[in-house]
Amino acid sequence: MTPRLAARGVLLVALAAVWALSAYLLWQTKVPSSLHLPHLDPRTYFTAAQLRATASFSRVNDLIFWGTTLAQIAALAVYARWGIRWARESAAGPIGTGMLLGMLGFALVWAVELPFGVLDLWWQKRHHLSSVGYVSYLFGGWFSLGGQFVFLCFALAIVMGFARKLGERWWIAAAPAFVGLVLLFAFISPYLTPTHRLHNAALRAVATRLEAEEHVGHVPIDVETVRDVTSLPNAEAMGIGPSRRVVLWDTLVDGRFSRPELTIVIAHELGHLARNHIWKAVGWYALFAFPGAFLIARATRRRGGMGQAEAVPLALLVFVVLGLLALPLENAISRHREAEADWMALRTTHDPAAATALFRRFVPATLDEPSPSTIDYLLLENHPTIMQRIAMAQAWRQSAKK
């Protein structure tokens, strides 16, 4: 072995060790490792009709997921193979041409996904989960589409700019730049979400008590109006430092859910903030950004590297494929965080009955399968399944008795 190769080997081992140690630290949770989740039968919690409805709802959802994914990959594979042709005719310089190719790829993906998006909307409307009209679906999404478009161009400018300066090592500079952007976005996203303060004084008092019990400091509880778009109930913990807040969708506070159930929701969201889950999510992003950017740098070598516009169509394909491969891992990390937030809610409210009632109510409200198939679990579930969440409430009750 040459000294250079040996040094490379040592560096690689050191980097892998840093990665593993960081992952280990980010994985730590308050959920006791000895906690045993009992195996529960969905039929004791849900009627046969409810279970049939969720199974039939998820069958078409699966079809839409696979259709969208395969269409996207097929379109980008074709684009990676033949898209370069457009690059030769542009006079915009390498970065400008690269951005142009990025936009074309984006438009292509948007076009092949569109039929699946319409199918998805039809399926949601059929189940009264969405009230978006087809016309506003087609023409109303320009703002968010425009945002993604601008972000893609910006991302390409960063990658190509670094690649033209640093060559194949661009990823060492680009990955921290993207981590910084994700951190910035985590900070500003609460300000981009239009909300109003929670009017319900009783619920606000509950939140103040929970804040103290979870030692999370003051966090505003806001309400986002989504009723004219969806009937799905949801809540979110957002922001970092001074921008932290809990956002409840108005579909959650429309009277369908009892106060003890909403207490569980708020305790869960505050649990995310108490356990620094948004910081940890940024940490995980960093752990994926470095190897991801490195793999894109390697894969685009034979197109001259990311400094060349010709590499852009291939980079888009590699990026999407890597995202799909990382999805099971990302979901597992997200489920782990969500389980901890559920545990925090049980620990602060001491109310497993309300938690169970809340999770049961989610099934008719969202048509989520209480216990999905393994493949759905791996690829689509970023929360523990409803049955796992109910089982945790049971397990908490058992552990509290001891």
Ligand SMILES: [Zn+2]
């Ligand atoms: Zn959560």
